[in-house]
Amino acid sequence: MGSVFEYLINIKNKKGAGYLVLIDPDKQDIESASVFASQSVEAGVDALLVGSSFLMSDRLDDVVKNVKDISGLPVIISPGASNHISRYADAILFLSLISGRNPEFLIGEHVKAAPTIKRHGIEPIPTGYMLVEGGSCTSVQFISATLPIPRDKSDIAVAHAIAAEMLGMKCVYLECGSGSPQSVPNEMITAIKEQIDIPVIVGGGIVKPEMANEKVKAGADFIVTGNILEKEGNISLMREFANAIHSIS
Numbered sequence: 193m194g195s196v197f198e199y200l201i202n203i204k205n206k207k208g209a210g211y212l213v214l215i216d217p218d219k220q221d222i223e224s225a226s227v228f229a230s231q232s233v234e235a236g237v238d239a240l241l242v243g244s245s246f247l248m249s250d251r252l253d254d255v256v257k258n259v260k261d262i263s264g265l266p267v268i269i270s271p272g273a274s275n276h277i278s279r280y281a282d283a284i285l286f287l288s289l290i291s292g293r294n295p296e297f298l299i300g301e302h303v304k305a306a307p308t309i310k311r312h313g314i315e316p317i318p319t320g321y322m323l324v325e326g327g328s329c330t331s332v333q334f335i336s337a338t339l340p341i342p343r344d345k346s347d348i349a350v351a352h353a354i355a356a357e358m359l360g361m362k363c364v365y366l367e368c369g370s371g372s373p374q375s376v377p378n379e380m381i382t383a384i385k386e387q388i389d390i391p392v393i394v395g396g397g398i399v400k401p402e403m404a405n406e407k408v409k410a411g412a413d414f415i416v417t418g419n420i421l422e423k424e425g426n427i428s429l430m431r432e433f434a435n436a437i438h439s440i441s
C-alpha cells in the first residue's frame with residue numbers, strides 16, 4: 193500500500209483538489225463521529241482529519257479507531273500538542289507552527305512526539321502550519337501564544353511558505369483557526385501558490401461550498417471544514433462541499 197501522502201497527491205491529480213473533514217473529539221462523541229464518518233464516505237470526502245487545539249476529552253483513540261473502521265478512509269491526526277497521538281491513525285500532520293516564534297510549537301512538541309509516532313509506525317507528513325488572522329482570537333492563537341500573519345500581508349505569508357518548502361516540508365497549511373469569522377484571503381492563497389510547488393491546505397472559517405470553490409480556484413489543493421458540519425451537519429451540505437471542491441480539474 194502507498195503512503196497517505198501519495199494517496200492525497202493522487203486525489204489532487206485526479207479530482208483537482210481534495211476535501212478533508214475535521215472531526216474534533218472534544219466536540220463530537222463516538223456516536224456522532226461515527227455517523228459523520230459514514231456520511232463522509234457517501235458524500236465523497238477524501239480523508240478524515242481528527243484533532244483539536246486543546247483536547248480535553250480522552251476520546252482520541254476511540255474516535256480515530258471508530259471513524260477509520262466505519263469509513264475506510266485514511267485518518268490523519270491534526271494535532272494541537274505532542275500527546276495528541278493515536279496508534280490507530282494512518283498518518284499525522286507533523287505540524288510546525290512556522291508563522292509563530294514559539295519554539296515549543298516550532299520544534300519542542302515534535303521532539304516529544306517523534307519517538308511515539310515512530311514506535312507506532314504512524315506516517316508523519318511534515319507540514320508548515322501558518323496561522324492567518326481571521327477576525328478573532330482563535331483557540332490555536334491563544335493556546336500557541338503566537339501572532340497570526342496579518343490578512344493583508346501576503347508577502348509575509350509567501351516568504352514563510354517558501355521557507356517551509358526550502359526546509360523540506362511536504363505541504364503548507366494555511367489556517368485561520370477553527371470557527372474564525374473570516375477565512376484565508378484568496379489573494380494570499382494565489383500569491384503563495386505562485387511561489388511554491390508543494391501542496392497547499394486551506395482551512396478555518398470556510399462555511400459555504402462557494403467559498404471552498406473560490407479557494408480551490410485561487411490555488412488551494414486541499415480544503416478542510418470542521419465547525420460548519422458540526423453545527424449544521426447534514427450529508428447534503430457535505431456533498432455540496434465535496435462537489436464544489438472536486439469541480440475543478
Ligand code: 1GP
Pocket residue numbers: 214367368369370371372394395396397398416417418419420
Ligand atoms: C481547523 O481548519 C480547520 O483546523 C477547520 O476549521 O472548523 O472553521 O471549519 P473550521
